[in-house]
Amino acid sequence: MKKYFIFAIAVLMVASLVLTGCKGEKDIDDSWEKIQEKGELVMGLDDSFPPMGFREDGEIVGFDVDVAKEVCSRLGIELKLQPINWDNKMHELNSGNIDCIWNGFTINEERKKEVLFTEPYMNNRQVLVVLADSEYQTIDDLKGKKIGLQAESSAADALNSAEDFRDSVEVFEFDDNMNALMDLEVGGVDAVLMDEVVANYNIAQKGKGYRVLDQELAHEEYGIGFRKKDKALMEKIQQTLEEMAEDGTLEQISIKWFDEDLTTIGK
Numbered sequence: 001m002k003k004y005f006i007f008a009i010a011v012l013m014v015a016s017l018v019l020t021g022c023k024g025e026k027d028i029d030d031s032w033e034k035i036q037e038k039g040e041l042v043m044g045l046d047d048s049f050p051p052m053g054f055r056e057d058g059e060i061v062g063f064d065v066d067v068a069k070e071v072c073s074r075l076g077i078e079l080k081l082q083p084i085n086w087d088n089k090m091h092e093l094n095s096g097n098i099d100c101i102w103n104g105f106t107i108n109e110e111r112k113k114e115v116l117f118t119e120p121y122m123n124n125r126q127v128l129v130v131l132a133d134s135e136y137q138t139i140d141d142l143k144g145k146k147i148g149l150q151a152e153s154s155a156a157d158a159l160n161s162a163e164d165f166r167d168s169v170e171v172f173e174f175d176d177n178m179n180a181l182m183d184l185e186v187g188g189v190d191a192v193l194m195d196e197v198v199a200n201y202n203i204a205q206k207g208k209g210y211r212v213l214d215q216e217l218a219h220e221e222y223g224i225g226f227r228k229k230d231k232a233l234m235e236k237i238q239q240t241l242e243e244m245a246e247d248g249t250l251e252q253i254s255i256k257w258f259d260e261d262l263t264t265i266g267k
Contacts, residue, residue: 007256035099043068044098047083048176051257052104053200061176063257064103065133067121070249071240086176087152089113093227100237101225104195106154108220116228116236120221121250121265125196128156129203131184132211136191138216143168148189155193158218165217181210193217197262221264241265 035041045053045064053062060081072079084092092098093115106124107117128147130136136145143165149155151173159166172189174180180192181202192199196212203210226234244250245266254261 021052029232031227031233032236033232035233036076040080041068041072041075042080042097042099043102044082044084044089044092044100045103045136046086046176047081047104047179049198049204050178050209051197053081062103063253064251066197066256067241067244067250068102070244070253071153071237074240074243075236086150089152093225099226099230099233104197104222106220106226107223108154108159111225113205114227114228116234117223117225118234118241119265120223121241122197122222122262123264124195124220124222125216126155126218126220127199127216128191128193128213129181129184129199129210130191130211134190134211136213139165139213139217142191145190146170146172146188147191147193148172148183149193150174150177150180153194154220155195156217158220159193161196162217185209187201195220197258201257 043065045060047053047055047060049062051062052064053060055061060083064088065081069079082092082098084098089101093101101115104124105117107120111117128136128142130142136142147159147169149159149171156173159171172180172183174183176191177194177198180189180194184188184192191213196216197212199212203212224234224237226237241250242265245263250263250265251261254263
């Protein structure tokens with residue numbers, strides 16, 4: 001009986017060690033090492049989201065693209081730009097098709113439940129864009145009107161949070177902001193709810209075609225999104241962004257695209 005008892009204790013100890021070892025292996029975060037091994041970072045983005053990421057003469061360009069290129073250059077890896085359907089961004093990330101979501105990706109409490117974010121690198125507002133010669137001056141003026149926005153975007157989240165306004169308008173969803181603005185031009189909708197940085201860039205490019213109402217529907221911050229378990233990779237990107245902020249590189253890229261420094265890291 002004594003021998004059996006000692007044998008049972010030994011078996012339990014071995015099993016405990018095995019389970020502890022397995023748990024230790026499972027808890028190891030090798031996300032940065034995996035990126036180093038394959039030599040590239042796959043960046044998921046909406047390629048119709050100027051000026052953060054969009055196509056120009058067949059090439060994907062933009063503020064986020066320039067920043068990501070510099071980050072990867074400093075880390076000694078290649079950047080692979082992977083356009084995605086924004087509706088499916090979480091599936092693309094969690095399935096491993098992309099390594100991060102980096103394209104004016106708004107940080108909010110709901111997304112934090114399933115995404116690991118860097119610190120915010122830029123502020124943004126959700127604003128309403130109308131035609132320059134329209135009669136609309138305030139949010140209240142648009143009650144009972146048609147509002148366009150990008151499906152599954154932070155604009156949709158902002159609208160859902162503003163229940164009184166949401167319940168007073170007719171909402172039309174589009175694949176991207178550019179299609180929404182085109183519908184605004186032809187009178188399909190009365191206003192488009194979208195990111196202020198995107199709205200201002202389009203107004204600057206187009207001239208006097210659009211106008212942004214002074215009131216905002218929501219204040220936001222942009223961050224880079226990673227899988228929850230990829231903390232080592234996130235921290236490596238965050239550290240590099242902080243170095244770029246300190247030496248003025250982030251400011252230079254921002255001035256290139258916005259004529260001013262809109263970045264928030266280190267400030």
